Amino acid sequence: MTRRVRSDSVLSFFISSPFHRRHSSGCRRCICMREFAKEFYQSQAWKQCRAAYLRKVSGLCENCMKRGLYTPADTVHHIVHLSPANIGDPDVSLNDANLMAVCRDCHAELHKRTKRYRVGTNGEIIIPHTSPRGEASQTP
Numbered sequence: 001m002t003r004r005v006r007s008d009s010v011l012s013f014f015i016s017s018p019f020h021r022r023h024s025s026g027c028r029r030c031i032c033m034r035e036f037a038k039e040f041y042q043s044q045a046w047k048q049c050r051a052a053y054l055r056k057v058s059g060l061c062e063n064c065m066k067r068g069l070y071t072p073a074d075t076v077h078h079i080v081h082l083s084p085a086n087i088g089d090p091d092v093s094l095n096d097a098n099l100m101a102v103c104r105d106c107h108a109e110l111h112k113r114t115k116r117y118r119v120g121t122n123g124e125i126i127i128p129h130t131s132p133r134g135e136a137s138q139t140p
Contacts, residue, residue, distance in 0.1 A: 036084045040093060049094045050076045054101055063106040073101035077110060 040046055053076055064071040077100045078093070086092045102110065118126050 037082055037087060040082070040087050045090075045094060049099075053096055053099050056096070057101045060101065061103040061106055062101050063109075064103060071103045071106075073103055075102050075104065075107045076100070077102050077107055 054073060057073065059073055061069075061071040061073045079098050079100055080086070080092055082093060092098055100110075120126050
């Protein structure tokens with residue numbers, strides 16, 4: 001059985017880093033939620049829906065399960081992405097048919113993101129430089 005575990009210390013470091021604060025005001029590549037969705041993701045309706053969905057899929061990443069891996073899910077992904085136009089529609093935002101439990105790596109793949117950091121040979125966390133649009137620069 002393969003199991004990947006998220007490092008909360010790495011996540012805490014990233015959230016408190018200057019990189020995160022610099023990009024937190026609308027960068028789509030940032031881990032913080034977009035402004036229009038903040039109220040929804042903090043609502044009891046979403047929290048209950050998310051918890052029920054994770055229980056339904058036994059808390060495992062659905063993408064990894066297709067490959068025979070048992071990986072804890074840490075994100076409930078909306079297949080049809082939420083937007084200001086559809087976030088108030090429960091058929092989109094709270095419908096189990098539009099949800100998918102995924103681990104961090106699979107969620108990044110679904111959004112075609114690159115990793116926000118990497119770990120160097122000595123265990124140090126390396127955060128790549130980004131352009132104002134959030135794209136990784138070519139220089140190290």
